[in-house]
Amino acid sequence: MEPAVDLRAAVTLLGRFPALAGVDLRVDAGEVVLLRGPNGAGKSTLLRTCAGLLAASSGRAHVLGHNLADGRERRAVRRRVALLGHATGLYDDLTVADNVAFWGRAGGADDADVAAALAALGLDGRLASVAVARLSAGQRRRTALACVVARRAELWLLDEPHAGLDAAGRDLLDHLVRDAAAAGATVLLASHELDRAAALAARHVTIAGGVVVEDSRTAAPAPPTIQSLPVAVAGSSV
Amino acid sequence: MSVPLLADSRLVAGKDLRLEWRSRVTTNQVAPFAILVLVLFGFALDADAALLDRATAGLYWIAVLFSGLLAIQRSFAIEAVDGTRDALRLSGLDPGGIFLGKSAAVAAQLLTLEVVLLGGVAILYGTDLAGVGLLAATCLAATVGIAAVGCLYGALAAGLRVRETLLPLLLLPVLAPVLIAATRAFEAALGTVGVNGWAWVTLLAVFATTYTALGLACFGSLLEDS
Amino acid sequence: MTLSATTRPPAATGDAGPAPGPPAHTGSSGSRVLGTLTIVGVVALVAFGLVISPADVNQGDAVRLMYIHVPAAIIAYLAFFVTAVGSVMWLVRKSTWWDLVAASSAEIGVLGTGICLVTGMVWGRPTWGAYWIWDARLTTTALLFLLFCGYLAIRRIPADPAVRNQRAAVAGLIAFVDVPIVHFAVSWWRSLHQDATISRLDPTIDGLMLFTLMLGMVVFLLGYLWLMVHRFRIAWMEDRIDDVGLDRALDERRAEGQPQPVAAAETDTVGAL
Numbered sequence: 001m002e003p004a005v006d007l008r009a010a011v012t013l014l015g016r017f018p019a020l021a022g023v024d025l026r027v028d029a030g031e032v033v034l035l036r037g038p039n040g041a042g043k044s045t046l047l048r049t050c051a052g053l054l055a056a057s058s059g060r061a062h063v064l065g066h067n068l069a070d071g072r073e074r075r076a077v078r079r080r081v082a083l084l085g086h087a088t089g090l091y092d093d094l095t096v097a098d099n100v101a102f103w104g105r106a107g108g109a110d111d112a113d114v115a116a117a118l119a120a121l122g123l124d125g126r127l128a129s130v131a132v133a134r135l136s137a138g139q140r141r142r143t144a145l146a147c148v149v150a151r152r153a154e155l156w157l158l159d160e161p162h163a164g165l166d167a168a169g170r171d172l173l174d175h176l177v178r179d180a181a182a183a184g185a186t187v188l189l190a191s192h193e194l195d196r197a198a199a200l201a202a203r204h205v206t207i208a209g210g211v212v213v214e215d216s217r218t219a220a221p222a223p224p225t226i227q228s229l230p231v232a233v234a235g236s237s238v
Numbered sequence: 239m240s241v242p243l244l245a246d247s248r249l250v251a252g253k254d255l256r257l258e259w260r261s262r263v264t265t266n267q268v269a270p271f272a273i274l275v276l277v278l279f280g281f282a283l284d285a286d287a288a289l290l291d292r293a294t295a296g297l298y299w300i301a302v303l304f305s306g307l308l309a310i311q312r313s314f315a316i317e318a319v320d321g322t323r324d325a326l327r328l329s330g331l332d333p334g335g336i337f338l339g340k341s342a343a344v345a346a347q348l349l350t351l352e353v354v355l356l357g358g359v360a361i362l363y364g365t366d367l368a369g370v371g372l373l374a375a376t377c378l379a380a381t382v383g384i385a386a387v388g389c390l391y392g393a394l395a396a397g398l399r400v401r402e403t404l405l406p407l408l409l410l411p412v413l414a415p416v417l418i419a420a421t422r423a424f425e426a427a428l429g430t431v432g433v434n435g436w437a438w439v440t441l442l443a444v445f446a447t448t449y450t451a452l453g454l455a456c457f458g459s460l461l462e463d464s
Numbered sequence: 465m466t467l468s469a470t471t472r473p474p475a476a477t478g479d480a481g482p483a484p485g486p487p488a489h490t491g492s493s494g495s496r497v498l499g500t501l502t503i504v505g506v507v508a509l510v511a512f513g514l515v516i517s518p519a520d521v522n523q524g525d526a527v528r529l530m531y532i533h534v535p536a537a538i539i540a541y542l543a544f545f546v547t548a549v550g551s552v553m554w555l556v557r558k559s560t561w562w563d564l565v566a567a568s569s570a571e572i573g574v575l576g577t578g579i580c581l582v583t584g585m586v587w588g589r590p591t592w593g594a595y596w597i598w599d600a601r602l603t604t605t606a607l608l609f610l611l612f613c614g615y616l617a618i619r620r621i622p623a624d625p626a627v628r629n630q631r632a633a634v635a636g637l638i639a640f641v642d643v644p645i646v647h648f649a650v651s652w653w654r655s656l657h658q659d660a661t662i663s664r665l666d667p668t669i670d671g672l673m674l675f676t677l678m679l680g681m682v683v684f685l686l687g688y689l690w691l692m693v694h695r696f697r698i699a700w701m702e703d704r705i706d707d708v709g710l711d712r713a714l715d716e717r718r719a720e721g722q723p724q725p726v727a728a729a730e731t732d733t734v735g736a737l
Contacts, residue, residue, distance in 0.1 A: 015624040016709065021717040041721070051328055071462070079330030087321025089328075093261040094253070102253045106246075106329035131260065147325075209721025390638060394631050398621060407617060408635065411610040412642050415649035422653065441652075445645055452641060456634045459555060 002065050004029045004155055004186035005050055009059035012049045019045035021210030022059060027188065029154075032181045034201035035190040042210040043190035044085070047157040050188060052077040064154060079107065082153035084161055088144035092133035096123050096143050099132055104150030117150035120176065137164045142172075149176060156180055156187040162196055174200055246332045250339025254313065255346060263312055264347045269354050272305035276358045290363045295424035298359055299417050302352055303384070307406055309347050310388035313340055314396035323397065326461065333458030337389055341453065345385040352377045369427030372435045376423040379442035380416050386449035387412050393460045416445060490697035498690045505683035512676040520673075526590045531676050533583040535684035537605060540576030543569045543688065544612065544640060551636035554629055560703060563629040566636055568695035570615050572688055577609040600651040607646050611639040625703070 005027040012020035019042050027033050035043045048054050050063050052074040061068040066077040090099045097118065104114040118124040121142045127135075132143060141164045148156065156177070162170050177187055177200055191197035198204065206214035258264055279297045283289050290297075317323050326336065356373070359365045367373065391408045395401040419438040426435025513531040520527035550566025553559050584602050585595040596602070618635045619628065 011714065016713060018710070018714045018717045021714050053324060053327060075330070078328050081328075083324075083328055085321060085324065087324065089321040089325030091253070091257055091316060091322060092319065093257050093316070095260075098253075098256060098260075102249065103325065103329060105249055106331050108330070207721075209719060210717045211721055213721050387638065390634065394618070394634060400621065404614075404617060404621075407610075408614040411607055411614060412638060414607050415642070415645045418649045418653050437652075441645070441649060448641055448645070449638075452637060456555070456637065459630055460634055462630075 002029075003027055003062075004031070004064055005188070006060065006062040007049075007056075008061075010049065010056045010061040011058045012045055012054050013057050014045065014054075019210055020049060020056075023207070023210070023212055025205065025212055025215075027186060029186050030181060030184055031203060032177065032187045032201045033189065033203045033205055034197045035188060035205050035207060036192075036194070037207035037213075041207045043207055044159050045210075046207065047083060047085075047159050047188060047190060050155065051081050051083040051157050053083070080153060081155040081157060082107070082148040082151045083157040083159070084144055084148050085159045088140050089147070090132045090140060090143055093131060095129050095131055096135070096139075096146075097128040099143060100146045100150055103147040107151035107153070109150045109152060113152060114150050117146045120149055121146040121172065138166055138169055141165055142169060145173065145176070154185055156185055156189075158187065158189045158191075160191055160193075161189065162191060162193045170196060243332050243335045243338070246335025247338035247342060250331065250336050251342040251346075252339075254316075254340060254343035257316060258343070258347060264309055264351070268305050268308045268312070268347075269351055271308060272301050272351055272355050273358050275301040275304055276355065276362050280362060287364065291365070292430060294359050294363050294365050295421045295428060295430060296417075297363075298355060298424060299380075299420045301355055301358075302348070302380075302420075303410065303413060303417060305351055305355075306344075306348050306384050306388065307409065309344055309351070310385075310392045310409070311402070311405060313344050313389070314392040314401075318396050323461075333461050334454045336461065337393075337453045337457035338450075340392075341382075341385040341389045341450070344388055345381045348381045348385060349377060352381065365428065368429055369435070372423060372427035372439070375439050376420050376427065376435070376442065379439050379446055380420040383416050383442060383446035383449055384413060386446060386453050390449065390453050390456065390460070393457060416442060419445070490694045490701070492693075495690065495693045498686060498693065502683065502686040502690045505679070505686055509676070509679055509683045512672075512679055517672050517676045518670060523591055526587055527673070529583045529587040530673075531680040533580055533587060534677060535680040536576045536579040536583065537601075538681060539684045539688050540573045540580060540605070540608065541643075542685075543573030543576055544608065544643065547573060547612075547615070547636050548640035551633035551640070554633040555637075558626075560625075560629070561700075563633065564696055564699040564703065565692075567619055567632065568692055568699055570612055570619075570636065571695060572691050574609060574612050574616060576684075576688075577605050577612070580605050581609060598654060600647075600654040603650045603654070604643075604647050607650070608643065611642060611646075615639055 003026045005025060007023045007025045009022045009024060010020055011018055011022055021042075023042070023046060025046075035046065037043055045054065049056055049061065049068065052063065052066070052068060055071075055074065056068050063077050064080050066073040068074050068077065089103070091102075094102070097114075100118055100123070101111075101114050104117060109117075115124070118128060123142060123146055127139065132140065135143065141161075145161070148158075158177070161173055161177075165173060174196065177189070181187055187201075189197055189201060203215070203217045205212055205216075276297065279293075279301075280290065283293065317326060356367060360367055388409060391405060391412075395405045395408065398404060419441045422431070422433055423435040423438035423442070425431040426433045426438070509531060513528050517528070517531075519525050546569040547566045550562045550564075550569065553562035554566065581602070584605070588597060588599075588602075589595050615632065615635050619632050621628065621631075623631070
């Protein structure tokens with residue numbers, strides 16, 4: 001089976017700066033991978049490259065079977081992935097429901113998907129009709145996450161998803177990630193919250209200086225994660 | 239091929255108009271500014287009725303261009319905050335559809351402004367609004383052209399630190415033929431000058447078609463690489 | 465195609481050069497021939513334009529401005545056409561070569577419209593009694609000048625080369641597509657005002673004057689090519705400077721991840737969890 005992400009010696013330039021300096025990474029469909037590394041290591045760039053936002057200037061970069069060197073393919077892959085970045089990508093003057101509906105429909109979701117996403121993030125009550133500008137930072141993150149959920153993406157790219165969320169929000173996020181993985185989606189997760197993220201992902205990839213310096217698939221923390229996974233998918237929260 | 243394009247453009251136009259409906263920036267800021275420009279022209283021309291009567295068509299379209307500039311800047315300012323531009327690229331929406339949608343939303347706001355301004359010149363300058371068919375056709379053709387070029391340059395300048403100063407420099411020379419043609423057509427409609435107004439409307443339509451086609455072809459690359 | 469031989473910087477000529485890298489100048493035997501021809505042409509044009517050709521019956525010596533004014537306008541149109549072609553080629557093929565051609569040509573085009581405007585105004589004063597009248601061609605040229613000033617403004621905004629080229633290419637196309645529309649609108653508009661369309665020249669032009677005008681065109685064309693070669697080479701060398709650094713930048717970037725102490729310590733922490 002074709003891997004969800006297949007990077008070989010992939011180089012991504014930000015201007016003239018090689019943020020990715022030859023990354024080798026293969027991720028199979030359904031895997032949950034934690035990306036680790038110091039600030040400026042290239043984690044965000046790796047996620048943005050996988051999302052088709054940045055072109056790989058050399059090496060091989062295939063995501064969900066699309067060759068990212070080609071502009072048209074890069075555009076095609078975007079319909080199938082969801083990226084939660086540092087910015088939330090929300091319109092301040094629109095309500096929570098308007099935002100989720102717009103970004104969801106743009107990704108091919110229907111009204112039921114949008115309603116389900118709002119409900120999944122606990123945004124279907126009073127908050128739905130509040131303008132995003134009046135939300136707290138954590139509520140903004142939840143709304144952005146609802147947009148990701150509504151897209152029903154095959155590849156989830158989460159950049160510091162735990163940042164800004166309260167304990168309940170983090171539990172909800174972990175739950176959603178496990179659900180998505182159980183439903184067959186691939187998840188790439190960049191995080192500094194190692195204790196939380198480590199429990200989510202069975203595979204840890206460390207990036208430094210724009211290259212992969214360590215890839216531990218069966219690292220020490222992995223076995224307990226795998227044992228706890230079926231329980232979480234079954235519906236009981238942590 | 240064409241159906242997703244139109245569906246995407248409807249979605250984007252709907253989003254922009256809903257955003258305007260909720261924020262009321264055009265209604266509460268741009269429209270009063272447009273009327274203010276008319277009043278200032280009145281001061282500058284010493285409220286001379288004969289002079290204002292002759293200059294109405296030109297002053298009207300200058301007011302439209304200036305307030306249109308604000309509407310276009312607003313339309314792309316909302317795409318420049320908190321990663322919405324990335325989100326738009328990532329959304330998978332057809333770039334041509336985004337272009338058509340944003341142009342349509344800008345055009346709808348401009349047409350509203352133009353109706354307000356027509357009321358403004360009728361009241362402030364005592365203009366007798368004759369030749370309604372020609373006036374409407376001129377407004378429609380000119381507006382589509384302004385919105386198309388505006389969205390192209392708006393996307394190009396969005397996100398630049400110098401966008402407020404760059405956009406007028408880029409946009410106004412390109413729109414010079416629109417100003418000439420729309421003013422002449424208005425003069426014909428208002429009976430100020432005896433020219434064939436419909437010929438000028440044709441020129442406006444050519445302008446609108448050309449830039450809409452160029453926008454459909456080029457908007458994707460602008461959204462992509464800046 | 466004239467320039468295709470110049471895509472590679474010319475081989476360093478003197479051994480006294482500071483380094484075996486790119487040459488410190490933009491000259492080559494081809495450009496020197498072009499330059500010599502241009503200078504000889506300018507001398508001939510001065511002789512014909514100021515001395516040999518006769519003064520006009522009506523306009524007197526002012527007519528001599530024509531030998532600069534008209535060729536400058538035509539070169540400007542040619543230059544903007546080349547810019548449009550270069551823009552399309554960048555959009556279609558992402559060819560840096562064509563982008564640099566478009567950029568170089570636009571600069572010369574703006575220079576051409578500038579010369580055309582200044583000589584037009586100087587010429588207008590004795591002929592029309594005013595520096596500026598809303599003559600169709602002069603007005604169109606003024607708008608062209610402003611349109612491509614905008615294009616150059618976009619090029620000067622610091623950005624990643626690919627982004628800058630993309631923006632500039634689209635702006636170049638927007639501006640160029642506007643040229644015929646501006647031309648139509650302005651000439652149609654001015655034709656409403658009978659008094660303003662003053663013909664500066666009799667349709668029957670003296671043979672020697674016609675020859676001088678043609679000479680002016682040839683000299684300006686040579687000058688355009690000469691400037692293009694040099695401007696393009698400067699742009700190309702600037703581009704190369706940016707490119708040469710890539711391998712080194714890659715090594716430096718990878719080295720950031722090498723100092724293992726930090727990474728190793730982090731791994732241990734995770735292992736302990």
